[in-house]
Amino acid sequence: MRISDVEIHEFDYEVERTGTVGGNWVYDPDSTLEPPGFVLTIRTADGTEGHYRGFAFTPPSIAQVQMVAEEHLLGRDPLARRGIWQDCWRALRHTDHFGLGAIDVALWDLAGNHHDASVSTLLGGYRDTLPTYASTMFVDDNGGLDGPEAFADYAERCLDRGYDGFKFHGHPEVRPEVDIAICEALADRVGSEMDLMIDSSSLYRTYADALKVGQALDDLDFFWYEDPMHDGGVSERTTKKLVAALDTPMLGLEHVRTGPYGAVDSLASESTDLVRASAHMDGGITGALKTAEAAEAFGVDVELLLGGPAHMHLMSALRNSSYFEHGLLNPESDWILNQGFEGRPESIDDDGRMAVPDGPGLGVDIDWEFVDRRRTGHTVIE
Amino acid sequence: MRISDVEIHEFDYEVERTGTVGGNWVYDPDSTLEPPGFVLTIRTADGTEGHYRGFAFTPPSIAQVQMVAEEHLLGRDPLARRGIWQDCWRALRHTDHFGLGAIDVALWDLAGNHHDASVSTLLGGYRDTLPTYASTMFVDDNGGLDGPEAFADYAERCLDRGYDGFKFHGHPEVRPEVDIAICEALADRVGSEMDLMIDSSSLYRTYADALKVGQALDDLDFFWYEDPMHDGGVSERTTKKLVAALDTPMLGLEHVRTGPYGAVDSLASESTDLVRASAHMDGGITGALKTAEAAEAFGVDVELLLGGPAHMHLMSALRNSSYFEHGLLNPESDWILNQGFEGRPESIDDDGRMAVPDGPGLGVDIDWEFVDRRRTGHTVIE
Incomplete structure (x- = not known):
């Protein structure tokens, strides 16, 4: 089983009755925030998938996924997470490693889907x-x-x-x-x-x-x-x-x-x-x-x-x-x-x-209708 | 003097005869890399400007500039760098702070232009x-x-x-x-x-x-x-x-x-x-x-x-x-x-x-012809 492609859907979501003071979220009846989120999908040639839904630090996370996807994800065995982790930790050594978070969680979801077991299990x-x-x-x-x-x-x-x-x-x-x-x-x-x-x-x-x-x-x-x-x-x-x-x-x-x-x-x-x-x-x-x-x-x-x-x-x-x-x-x-x-x-x-969700992987399903409706960007690396 | 707008020009540049192994740059006669770079410009209403030319970690740096520009740059006195620095350090506290590097260097360039003195001076x-x-x-x-x-x-x-x-x-x-x-x-x-x-x-x-x-x-x-x-x-x-x-x-x-x-x-x-x-x-x-x-x-x-x-x-x-x-x-x-x-x-x-350049600010001029020719993105925050 090898990773064949990495897909990123960017979207925004709504935080109603919320504003910011100095960048900090506060109640504000007259304001709605629309922060960016994303779904990272890691997929193998046989169609096994893992998803990560990100809700914060979306642009830097995506930038880092893009820094390592070709060199360190494509063609790799997605179950050999620890090897990928070590390579990405080092490849992202100058950064805050946000991208590795998204990648690793998606790989755990993929592993759960592959084994038909929850990540918890x-x-x-x-x-x-x-x-x-x-x-x-x-x-x-x-x-x-x-x-x-x-x-x-x-x-x-x-x-x-x-x-x-x-x-x-x-x-x-x-x-x-x-x-x-x-x-x-x-x-x-x-x-x-x-x-x-x-x-x-x-x-x-x-x-x-x-x-x-x-x-x-x-x-x-x-x-x-x-x-x-x-x-x-x-x-x-x-x-x-x-x-x-x-x-x-x-x-x-x-x-x-x-x-x-x-x-x-x-x-x-x-x-x-x-x-x-x-x-x-x-x-x-x-x-x-x-x-x-x-x-x-x-x-x-x-x-x-x-x-x-x-x-x-x-x-x-x-x-x-x-x-x-x-x-x-x-x-x-x-x-x-x-x-x-x-x-x-x-x-x-x-x-x-x-x-704790008990379905396979993370035990949650991406709401693709929501993601598509609010989509702001889309990238496929293959 | 107040900051009126923040402008970002993204471009790519060429690294000839260079390839990568595991993401590391090596000599390769058959390969040309095209990494992303950017110019961050911080400008006041009276037209005083400071520029930063970034050559690495461009997407995460830009993402972080965008996280803080409205809340912590617009309307501020650009010479009060240390106040901006403290606010941005805290605002970017979860991140690697790449964006603060670009902002601060541009503010030093602006200060030099304002005082008609080099940053070194x-x-x-x-x-x-x-x-x-x-x-x-x-x-x-x-x-x-x-x-x-x-x-x-x-x-x-x-x-x-x-x-x-x-x-x-x-x-x-x-x-x-x-x-x-x-x-x-x-x-x-x-x-x-x-x-x-x-x-x-x-x-x-x-x-x-x-x-x-x-x-x-x-x-x-x-x-x-x-x-x-x-x-x-x-x-x-x-x-x-x-x-x-x-x-x-x-x-x-x-x-x-x-x-x-x-x-x-x-x-x-x-x-x-x-x-x-x-x-x-x-x-x-x-x-x-x-x-x-x-x-x-x-x-x-x-x-x-x-x-x-x-x-x-x-x-x-x-x-x-x-x-x-x-x-x-x-x-x-x-x-x-x-x-x-x-x-x-x-x-x-x-x-x-x-x-060490002895002109005002950083003592270097942005090659706008180059930046425009290879431009991949443009953002103005005002």
Whole structure:
């Protein structure tokens, strides 16, 4: 079985009632975003296919797929994923490796289709359903999630809906005091019943601000403190100091594109408490699994970033992972990241749990009618 | 003065007598590559302009410029570079930050045009000419640089041409024994008169191979040993072991997209002897300067990766940098990276020295006739 062609469908999708402040997604009743997405299909001569549906960083991901498709995909055995992974990791060595994420996930889907088994089963997965947390958009000034009361109200709704945890993204105009006030309101309203997290999304410009917010979280028994520092959380020294200074576990590495190799450095230097990984951004399921396995060996939990079916299957195989991230939500949002799939694979039951798809491969079908209707580009490499 | 529009011209250029093996450039008399390049122009309402000519990683760079142009460039004071830099670093936090390189270099060019001063002068630069080394393509099997004798012959020509140093890229099919034989031939032929370097370009798949080549370099008094490991040189632990085991200075970080924040971690952990930086890939002149300043403070040299006028100006301001990299060359190559500029800014004199342009900004003019003739795309954001 050899890869005969690589096909890319680009499309855009709709995020209603959402705008941006400094590039950060916020509730905005008068705005609809139309971000680009894509479907990568890897196909063999006998017609076996694997699909990847991408929803973020579409142009750079596609550019990287195109950089390696001819040299490292065409003619290769698609089941020999690890060889392809190593070649593409090296070929994309100057980049953030986004393209490898798409390629590897599509190869896992293809393998599942070939073996008539789910990716979870191929991974030896053992969890059928996953606990989830509600992950909101950034703080807005548009009457949505616009302050402590609004967040506390929404968290209560999320608790009623079944979520076990609640996370918000800070004020996009960098207002640590607003972020702290929201944390206090959340802890007061739902802190005894939900795990609470803040994703500061690298907004804070000084260590002083990052420390101040962290100290507030310590008093409020937050579940984790995610990416406070403006450098993206790159500096091991900075995060190591925060880890030492704070009781609240730090979740780091979402913005550090060094894959398993860099993650291990952060683990060895004890510069994060929890490790962020993403099949989309960290070399696919193969890459994120390397990171997760290393983290398990270090006794550290790995928390996957958003990410749909690829992450459902991956997380089903992991012991050391607490939550599937469901977002980005606001009180008037419909869940957006099902777009491009048939049905609604990212849905939770009344207990806030998400079912891992059990069909072959990723267990989801591309909604080709949707993709064709909103198509913005099409490329075939063969 | 406010930024009124951002314009991108995409084009392709020609690299004659060059093919690829596993994506690596090699001499090939029967092949011409046509890689994509681009010109980014940042313009103010009063018509002041800055240009950046990109020659590598064009699609992801353009994608990232488009991600931030509206939110973080339009309407901003183009001279307030450091504010734009911080905003874009954070906005592109998930990515490799390629787009920030293009933006920042264009802003430096614009500032130079505004002040009627060269970028070197704005930086306080003090070197008018720069020592260079010849940097070859990868080992080929096509009768070009195809083995020890061919490399030794070519190094001798480069010595006669005036270059003070000579670097080659290893065998793209991963043959450490071939690489060692070439090193031996080079040391034997020109080692007493040139600084010799090998760029293993993350080809070696095992630590064992990386160590073996390094031990050979120790015996041959090589000037540096660049990026042996397949992980891209990401793992600080791996490179730290090589640094400790070898006498030859290790040059690392070309493939680690963590900017000054990650570079300092590697410096603090003594996991590299020399630091690679690039205005193109590490956040522009502003980003690479942060890395270079930190390296100087650590007593470590910074060696800039290829890179044309941006690097001439930057290097003119640095004490702790040995060489401008001139490449990628083979015995039949004309210098390729002048394409898109008027004249031949990357040229060496009989002593192998390259003159830093002294006109305003980057001191080079875009060859618009060339760009228009080979144009493949055009975007205006305003």
